[in-house]
Each structure stands twice: as C-alpha cells, then as structure tokens.
Amino acid sequence: xxxxxxxxxxxKEHDGQLGELASTAICGNDITSSCLYVSALAIGYAGxxxxxxxxxxxxxLFLFRSIYxxxxxxxxxxxxxxxxLLNTTSKFRASIAACLTVLSYMATAVISALEGMHxxxxxxxxxxxxxxxxxxxxxxxxxxIIGITESAVLAIFIFITHIATLSLLLIVGxxxxxxxxxxxxxxxxxxxxxxxxxxxxxxPGLESNGNEADENVDSETPQKGGSLLMALFFGFSAAMxxxxxxxxxxxxxxxxxxxxxxxxxxxxxIAVSFFNPLMALLALxxxxxxxVGEHQNALLAHLxxxxxxxxxxxxxxxxxxxxxxxxxxxxxxxxxxxxTGLVHRMTLDRCLPQFLLKTxxxxxxxxxxxxxxxxxxxxxxxxxxxxxxDQIKNLAGLYTISFLSVMALFAxxxxxxxxxxxxxPRPTQARWVSVIIAMCAVLIGLVGNALIDPSYLVTFxxxxxxxxxxIAVMLGRIVLLKACLSMVRSxxxxxxxxxxxxxxxxxxxxEEINAQxxxxxxxxxxxxxxxxxxxxxxxxxxxxxxxxxxxxxxDVKVPDNLVQELQFLDQAYPEIDVEFVQLAGHFxxxxxxxxxxxxxIPRNLMFIGSPGGRLPYDLGELGGVRLII
Numbered sequence: 067x068x069x070x071x072x073x074x075x076x077x078k079e080h081d082g083q084l085g086e087l088a089s090t091a092i093c094g095n096d097i098t099s100s101c102l103y104v105s106a107l108a109i110g111y112a113g114x115x116x117x118x119x120x121x122x123x124x125x126x127l128f129l130f131r132s133i134y135x136x137x138x139x140x141x142x143x144x145x146x147x148x149x150x151l152l153n154t155t156s157k158f159r160a161s162i163a164a165c166l167t168v169l170s171y172m173a174t175a176v177i178s179a180l181e182g183m184h185x186x187x188x189x190x191x192x193x194x195x196x197x198x199x200x201x202x203x204x205x206x207x208x209x210x211i212i213g214i215t216e217s218a219v220l221a222i223f224i225f226i227t228h229i230a231t232l233s234l235l236l237i238v239g240x241x242x243x244x245x246x247x248x249x250x251x252x253x254x255x256x257x258x259x260x261x262x263x264x265x266x267x268x269x270p271g272l273e274s275n276g277n278e279a280d281e282n283v284d285s286e287t288p289q290k291g292g293s294l295l296m297a298l299f300f301g302f303s304a305a306m307x308x309x310x311x312x313x314x315x316x317x318x319x320x321x322x323x324x325x326x327x328x329x330x331x332x333x334x335x336i337a338v339s340f341f342n343p344l345m346a347l348l349a350l351x352x353x354x355x356x357x358v359g360e361h362q363n364a365l366l367a368h369l370x371x372x373x374x375x376x377x378x379x380x381x382x383x384x385x386x387x388x389x390x391x392x393x394x395x396x397x398x399x400x401x402x403x404x405x406t407g408l409v410h411r412m413t414l415d416r417c418l419p420q421f422l423l424k425t426x427x428x429x430x431x432x433x434x435x436x437x438x439x440x441x442x443x444x445x446x447x448x449x450x451x452x453x454x455x456d457q458i459k460n461l462a463g464l465y466t467i468s469f470l471s472v473m474a475l476f477a478x479x480x481x482x483x484x485x486x487x488x489x490x491p492r493p494t495q496a497r498w499v500s501v502i503i504a505m506c507a508v509l510i511g512l513v514g515n516a517l518i519d520p521s522y523l524v525t526f527x528x529x530x531x532x533x534x535x536x537i538a539v540m541l542g543r544i545v546l547l548k549a550c551l552s553m554v555r556s557x558x559x560x561x562x563x564x565x566x567x568x569x570x571x572x573x574x575x576x577e578e579i580n581a582q583x584x585x586x587x588x589x590x591x592x593x594x595x596x597x598x599x600x601x602x603x604x605x606x607x608x609x610x611x612x613x614x615x616x617x618x619x620x621d622v623k624v625p626d627n628l629v630q631e632l633q634f635l636d637q638a639y640p641e642i643d644v645e646f647v648q649l650a651g652h653f654x655x656x657x658x659x660x661x662x663x664x665x666x667i668p669r670n671l672m673f674i675g676s677p678g679g680r681l682p683y684d685l686g687e688l689g690g691v692r693l694i695i
Contacts, residue, residue: 084322088218089315090333091225092403095396096174096311098225098337101232102390104308105346106362111518112301113259113355115294116346119301120308124339127309129504130473131331132496133480138316138327140483140492142686144407146316147472150479153693154486157417157606161537163475164412166468167313168405169529173465174310175401176442176449179203180461182394185364185387196450200443202395207439210402211432217399224396231389232341235366238382239348239373251351259297303514306507308342310469311397313476317404320686328494348373366390402435409434414670414690416608417540445529467526470512477505487693489676491684544608547576580610583665585672586694587615587653590625595675595695596632600639602694607671611643615661617653624648655687662689 084092108116137150145152148164179202180195187193209217243251315322315330322330349358349365352372361368367390370382410431413422426432449461480501483490516523539546551572557565584607586599596614603612614632616624629646636644651657662669669688675695685691 084218084318084326086323086326086329086333088222089318089322089326089330091221091396092218092318092400093311093314093330094225094334094337095221095228095393096178096314096400097309097334098228098232098311098341099178099390099393099397100308100310100338101341101345102366102393103362104305104342105349106358106365107304107307108301108346109349109355109358110362111260111304112297114255114257114350115259115297116301116305116350117343119298119305120343120346121339122298122302123305123309124335124343126306126504126507127312127335127338129496129500129507130312130477131328131335132494133477133501133504134312134316134331135328135494136492136496137476137480137483138319139494140487140490140685142319142327142684143411143690144317144320145411146313146404146408147476147479148408149316149411150476150483152415154479154482157415158538158541161412161417161541162534163472163479164408164417165530165533165537166471166475167317167408169464169526169533170310170313170468170472171401171405171408172438172442172445173461173468175203175206175398175438176446177461177465178394178397178401179442180446182391182398185391185394189384189387189391196446199446202398203439203442203446206395206398206402207435209399210406210435211426211428211430213428213430217403221396221399224392228389228393228396229337231385232345235370235373235382235386236341236344236348238378239352239369242373242375243348243351248351250354254350254355257355259294299510300514300518303511303518305342306470306511306515307466309338310465311400313469313472314400314404316476318407320407321403345369364390402438405438406431406434409438414668417537419540464526464529466515466522467512468530470508470515474505474508474512477501477508481505487676490693491677491681544576544579547572547579551576579608582609582671583611583613583667584609585613585615585661585665585667587617587672587674587691588628589622590616590628591675591695593631593635596635597638598695599673599675600635600642600644602673604639604642606694610641611645613645613647613665613667615647615649617649617651617657619650619652653681654683655689658688658691 104120105116108119112119141149141153143149145164146167148160148167151160151163176199179199183193183195183198183202186198187195206217209220312331312334315327315334319327345366349369352369353361357368358365364387367383367386370386371379373379374382409418409422412418413420413434422433422437423431424433445461480496484495484498484501551569554565554569554572584603586603588596588599591599599614600612603609616622616628618624632644632646636642649657649661658669658672661667662672670690670692672691673694674688674691676693685693
C-alpha cells in the first residue's frame with residue numbers, strides 16, 4: 067500500500083543506539099499485550115465473528131504502516147503525531163496531538179501497572195496491589211533515568227518471554243482441539259450473534275493492558291437475530307484498542323539505528339495480525355461463548371487451564387499469569403520511553419518549561435521522567451475508588467479516546483504533509499486511498515467506543531481540558547505576561563516602590579523571551595515567501611529578532627533585489643527586527659552546527675522552506691531544522 071517517493075536523497079533516520087530487536091521489544095510489549103484482553107472483548111461484542119473483527123483491525127494497522135513510514139521518513143524526529151503537525155500546521159494544533167499522546171501514555175502506564183499487580187494478586191492472594199503499583203511505577207522511573215539502553219535489555223527479555231508463552235498456548239490449545247474434536251467450536255458457530263440493544267451502554271470488559279474496564283460482558287444469552295453489521299461494528303470498535311502501542315515507536319525514533327523504524331512497524335503488525343485472531347479462534351474452540359464472559363478477567367489463563375488438561379493445565383495457567391504481569395510491566399516501560407522523547411521535543415520547541423531539559427550525568431532528562439512518574443501516581447490516587455473495576459473504568463475512558471484520537475491525528479498529519487510539504491523528500495509514500503480508509507476506520511472506532519460507553523468521553527474531557535489549559539498558558543504566556551504588566555502599571559500610582567520593581571522584572575522577562583533570535587535560511591526567495599516566513603514567526607514564535615540568512619558560493623548568488631525586499635519587510639513588520647546576513651559557504655549540517663554555536667541559537671529555532679528534493683540532507687541530519695514554508 068505504499069510507493070517509492072521520487073527523491074534522489076531519501077531521508078535517513080537518526081543513528082541511535084537501539085537495534086531492531088530492542089526497538090521492537092520496547093513498543094511491542096505494549097501492543098502484543100493486547101492478546102491478554104482483546105479476544106474476550108471481541109467475542110463479547112462480535113460473538114462468533116470475533117476473529118473477523120480482529121482481522122479487520124489488522125488490515126487497518128497495515129494501512130497505518132505506510133502512513134507512519136511516510137511521515138517519520140520525511141520527518142525523522144521524536145514526537146509522533148506532534149512532530150507531524152508541528153511541521154505542517156501551527157504549534158497550538160500540534161500541541162493538541164501531543165497532549166492526547168501524553169494522556170494516552172499516562173493512562174497506559176497506570177492501568178498496565180495496576181492490572182499487572184492484579185495478576186500477581188491472582189497468584190499470591192493478599193498481595194498489596196495499590197502500593198505495589200506505585201512501587202512498579204517507581205522502578206521503571208529509576209530504570210528510565212539510568213538509560214534507554216539498559217531499559218531495552220529488560221524489554222527484550224519480557225518481549226521474548228511473552229511471544230514464547232503465547233506460542234506455547236497456541237500449540238497446546240490447537241493440539242487439544244485436534245485430539246478432542248471441534249464440538250465446542252461448532253456449537254459456538256451455531257450461536258446467534260449478540261444483540262447490541264443489550265450491550266450498548268454497558269462498559270466493555272478490560273483485561274490486562276487496561277484499555278477497557280474489567281467488568282464482565284453481559285453473559286446472558288444474546289437476543290436472537292443480532293445484526294451481522296452491528297456485530298462487526300462493535301466488535302471492530304472494541305478490538306481497535308488491541309493495537310495500542312503502535313504509535314510508541316515514532317516517539318523515540320531518534321534513539322533507533324538507521325533503518326530500524328519501518329521494521330518495528332512491520333514486526334508489530336505481524337505480531338498483532340498473527341496472535342490476536344488466532345487467540346480468538348482458540349477461545350471459540352476451547353470454551354463456550356458464555357464462558358468467555360465468566361472468565362474475561364483472565365481468559366488466556368483459563369484457556370491454558372482447559373487446553374493443558376488436569377496435569378499440565380494449572381502449570382500453563384500459572385505461566386500465563388506470570389507472563390501477563392511481566393508484559394504489562396513492559397507496557398509501563400514503553401510509556402516512560404515514549405513520553406520522554408515526546409516531552410523532550412515539546413520542551414525544545416518551548417511548549418513546556420525549559421527546566422525540563424536538564425540532564426544528569428548519564429545524559430537522561432530525569433526531570434521529565436520524574437514528572438511523569440508523579441503525574442501517574444497522582445492519577446492513581448485521584449481515580450482510587452472502593453471498587454478496582456470503577457478505577458480501571460475511569461482510566462479506560464481516558465485511554466480509549468486519547469489513543470484513537472492520536473491515530474486519527476497522525477493520519478491527518480500525513481494528509482497535511484502531502485498537501486503542504488509535497489516536495490519534501492521521503493523514502494515511501496502512503497497512497498491517498500490508504501490514508502483516507504485508515505482515518506475513517508479510526509473515527510469509526512471512536513464512535514463505536516463512545517456508543518459502547520458514553521462515560522468514556524466524559525472521563526476523557528475531565529483530563530484533556532486541564533491539560534490543554536496548561537499548554538495554552540505556555541503558548542500564550544507572552545499575552546498573559548503583558549496583561550500582568552498592564553495590571554501592575556495600574557497599581558503603581560498607589561504602590562510605587564514594590565510595584566515598580568515588579569514591573570521591571572516582568573518587562574525583563576518579556577524581553578528575555580523575545581530576545582531569542584530566530585534564523586530563516588533563504589536561497590533568495592521571492593517576497594511572497596519571505597512575507598510568509600515573517601508571518602509564521604510572528605504567529606508561532608515568541609521573538610522580536612529574525613535573522614534572514616543566505617549562503618553564497620560559486621553556484622549561489624544573492625539576488626539583486628533581495629536587500630530592498632528585506633528592507634521593505636522590515637518596515638512592514640516594525641515589531642520584528644529583521645537582520646540580513648550573507649555568508650560564504652555551503653549549506654549543510656556542519657554550517658548549521660557552527661552557526662548554532664556562534665550565535666547561541668538552538669537548531670530547532672532555525673527554519674527553512676521546503677527543499678523540493680534539491681537538498682542532499684534530511685531534517686534529521688540537519689539537527690531538527692523546521693520547515694515553515
């Protein structure tokens with residue numbers, strides 16, 4: 067579903083530390099843990115058509131492979147959907163995607179840790195679940211502070227153990243069916259489809275990873291004559307949550323070796339497409355549909371007990387429970403790794419306070435990691451209820467809408483990239499029809515989950531609105547500071563001394579923020595493009611100083627009218643000090659690095675227009691230089 071882009075110098079990803087196995091393990095622990103819950107969900111809403119619903123989800127995920135590959139191939143930087151929208155639209159719109167992603171990671175970390183400890187309690191009764199959940203979050207906080215390479219070792223161990231356990235269950239299960247007959251499967255195939263006049267409005271069950279609430283799907287006999295279309299619709303909507311974690315790889319792409327990112331997408335798709343439908347098929351062959359609802363909290367453990375028989379069954383069930391606790395812990399690690407890359411990029415773009423960029427001697431941004439841990443713990447306390455099921459339901463509402471919204475926004479970012487940055491080189495391009503179908507499928511999943519439980523949307527808004535208010539404050543802090551300055555000035559008549567000092571401090575803060583220089587490299591663009599560049603800086607950046615830089619050499623000369631055009635624009639925008647700089651040399655990573663150090667201007671505050679395939683470097687090699695035209 068992808069085609070090669072016509073680029074003579076396709077972009078390369080950052081040459082990071084993580085190879086294919088480590089990168090796949092970090093994000094794969096999250097997405098492959100869906101096997102622990104998604105089969106029961108799909109059967110609860112689609113009945114005997116559950117494998118078909120899961121295959122439909124796998125088809126949608128296949129389309130997203132090319133969508134993610136195109137965007138990250140063209141913009142190989144951390145940030146996922148945020149990075150895609152940042153380079154194609156305004157910073158505020160991009161921050162919406164970032165906020166949704168952070169909320170998704172937050173809910174994933176808390177629910178995964180909580181559910182993992184519930185599995186431990188299933189093995190060891192009386193286990194202190196709540197305090198152990200906090201301890202598990204703290205453990206992965208420390209592990210993330212130590213470094214991503216060390217974290218990857220644990221992720222690989224968990225991932226291999228999980229894949230081996232799932233494979234063992236499939237082998238034992240289908241051998242059991244081959245030896246004992248297909249009577250159960252035939253009986254399930256003769257069952258009528260669920261009637262969704264009963265199911266809609268009830269909370270879908272949440273197992274393991276925490277993408278849904280742990281309440282049992284209605285185990286009563288479904289009404290006869292359920293609609294085939296509705297069964298597939300709600301089965302597909304519930305099963306869409308089984309692909310959580312697919313977006314994680316794009317949030318730490320800079321830590322991956324060159325060429326690894328598209329392989330992680332392929333590996334995650336293979337795992338989901340193979341295990342999820344087969345697990346649903348195995349469940350239909352081993353137990354009745356009504357029994358799925360009864361054992362939904364630990365369906366795979368129950369399947370292992372049935373498939374293994376009287377002797378081997380309890381041992382296999384125990385192994386699956388241990389594996390569930392491990393892989394859910396791996397999903398917590400995925401959240402820490404993904405959110406660290408995303409928040410670091412947002413902070414570089416001045417969407418968040420700059421103190422978060424402080425690194426320790428191991429080179430990790432420990433303040434971001436600690437802040438995410440504290441946020442997770444606060445959410446754990448805020449959502450704590452008398453019933454564990456209600457707590458997970460509240461968290462699931464936050465996660466469901468956040469995750470599917472991020473997927474939809476990433477597809478939107480791909481569309482904007484095609485329209486606004488069509489000349490930007492990229493290794494592959496997703497076909498238009500693939501992007502439209504994938505985006506519509508995610509929106510259908512959003513609608514379906516809202517119909518399954520409308521309280522999901524209410525819970526989501528409780529967290530999303532305060533989060534966006536914080537982002538809005540950061541992006542509008544100049545306006546707020548000016549308003550503060552105006553208030554201070556009105557009081558200086560009566561409180562001259564203290565208010566005068568405060569006025570000076572606020573003014574200096576505004577000047578400090580606006581003093582940050584911005585650089586725009588031009589090859590001699592026409593006045594319309596230069597005007598667009600100034601408009602972008604005025605609307606999106608807090609600065610009053612802009613350097614217009616042109617690099618000259620034997621092949622590139624300064625247009626005769628460039629200086630006059632810049633003088634005109636300098637007069638047209640009196641609030642921005644436009645400085646023209648002409649340098650001899652060749653545009654490339656070395657020049658950008660040198661100018662960044664000489665002028666003390668971060669590379670992510672250096673802008674260019676779309677290179678149109680003429681530039682022999684990608685954005686990753688240029689160090690995060692941003693496209694604004």
